[in-house]
Amino acid sequence: MTVPTSSTGAALAARRAAAVAAGVTSLLPGHFATGAEPGVLIDQDGARLIDLGAGIGVTTVGNAAPAVVEAVRRQAAEFTHACFMINPYEGYVAVCEQLNALTPGAHEKRSALFNSGAEAVENAVKIARHATGRPAVAVFDHAYHGRTNLTLALTAKNMPYKHRFGPFAGEVYRAPTSYPLRDPAGLTGPDAARRAIAHLDAQVGATNLAAVLIEPIQGEGGYIVPAPGFLPALADWCRANGIAFIADEVQTGFCRTGSWFACDHEGVTPDLVATAKGIAGGLPLAGVTGRADLMDAVHPGGLGGTFGGNPLACAAALATIDTMRAERLAEAADRIGATIAARLGPLVAEHPALAEVRGRGAMVGLEFVGPDGAPAPEVARRVAARCHRAGVIVLTCGTYGNVIRLVPPLVIPADVLDEGLRVLADAIRSC
Structure with a gap:
């Protein structure tokens, strides 16, 4: 037509x-x-x-999914906002429970809720830096992580995202990724991981890294699926060196890739997971979920925001997750x-x-x-x-x-x- x-x-x-x-x-x-x-x-x-x-x-x-519409309607009739930092409410807690259960790994977890993918990524970096006491963050070629000042520093692409918006936040270092179509012939996933690790060891030093942040499948960078073994090798290196492995599952999460999260495909268990996009049926909601010791390392009052985990968005998220399971x-x-x-x-x-x-x-x-x-x-x-x-x-x-x-x-x-x-x-x- x-x-x-x-x-x-x-x-x-x-x-x-x-x-x-x-x-x-x-x-x-x-x-x-x-x-x-x-x-x-x-x-x-x-x-x-x-x-x-x-x-x-x-x-x-789907757009205006019936279960999501009804959940939001019911919540709007009760109350539309009660900042969780002032008056907690069950919807926020229930979403965190779902995130703790659904994200990879059976370890004890905690979650915190925000408004957008960029907020989730930025808070994941904050948590990693606070918990490890280290300043540096490693990201990858072709990465996209958002449009705030810090997440623009994390993002690789200049136009239209970074052009003339600097200076950006410091202590961000970029490593080569696994891009099978454009990598040298015969370069395996573990080989690509060793290349990235050698780069970071030489230019940053493992003991200075708070976090390695990566999209399990790169989104804006070109829907790049890394070669098998790349993500597990990076995660193993992070674990051996006390570096938080952060999975940016903002675009890949919530059934998009044929599993609840893209990390599931290779059995990778991140220390921290950033989520947003598909989480709430179209309402603005994001989360950071991670190891309890990392999440709880932040001092009281160090995380939050006026609208983070808004009651309407939480109601939508719970209905969205139910729909994903049922269908x-x-x-x-x-x-x-x-x-x-x-x-x-x-x-x-x-x-x-x-x-x-x-x-x-x-x-x-x-x-x-x-x-x-x-x-x-x-x-x-x-x-x-x-x-x-x-x-x-x-x-x-x-x-x-x-x-x-x-x-x-x-x-x-x-x-x-x-x-x-x-x-x-x-x-x-x-x-």
């Missing part, structure tokens, strides 16, 4: 331009969301947009990933510009390259634009902007997914 532009959309776009800061962009500026169905957004003219982006991996259980959404993610691989994987052999279809579960990246293997962001942009014109929402990502990421709601109907993938496959062939 071709999505029309309308006078209503144009009028709304004009109001937006007059009221919203220019630095806040929109991928589809003429299509204002007014409603949703499973796997579909509806704009101001009633046009249906197949949603393969889920609000950047947020609406995992077996980790298994749904695997089915979605298998469908995407079956439909798009064969195009790699047909079209040299498509170098790889990679991912886990319903977190899939398509990397585009030129004849010399160099990143081809212009091809990714053309493919994405063609999809948008046909009413299919896809997102680009990658350090070089040459990757299309597919991160659909896990409740997307099979026929809707099939139609979206047909449009995307046609776009790849035509571009």
